[in-house]
Amino acid sequence: MTTRALRPWTDLVKLHPDVEGGALTEAVFAIDLGAIASGDPNVPVVNRDPEAFFRATYRVQVLHQSGSQVRSTSEAV
Numbered sequence: 001m002t003t004r005a006l007r008p009w010t011d012l013v014k015l016h017p018d019v020e021g022g023a024l025t026e027a028v029f030a031i032d033l034g035a036i037a038s039g040d041p042n043v044p045v046v047n048r049d050p051e052a053f054f055r056a057t058y059r060v061q062v063l064h065q066s067g068s069q070v071r072s073t074s075e076a077v
Contacts, residue, residue, distance in 0.1 A: 012070050 018024055035043045046052045 009070060013066055 031047050032040075032043065036047055046056045
C-alpha cells in the first residue's frame, strides 16, 4: 500500500483578504442587539442592513463548500 502525505490546508484554500491580512477584530463576531434596536448609527452597516448582512454571511456557505471540496480531494488521495 502506498501512502502519500497530505498537503497543508493552506496550500488548498485561499483565505479571505481580511482574514489573511489580520484585519478582523473580535468585535466583528459580537453583535450588540441593543444598539441595533435603538438605531445607534455607530453600529456597522453590515449589522444594520439585512442585505449587507446576507452578503457578508453568505460566504460561510461558500466556505463550507470549499471545506467539502478539500475533504473530498484529501479522501481521494
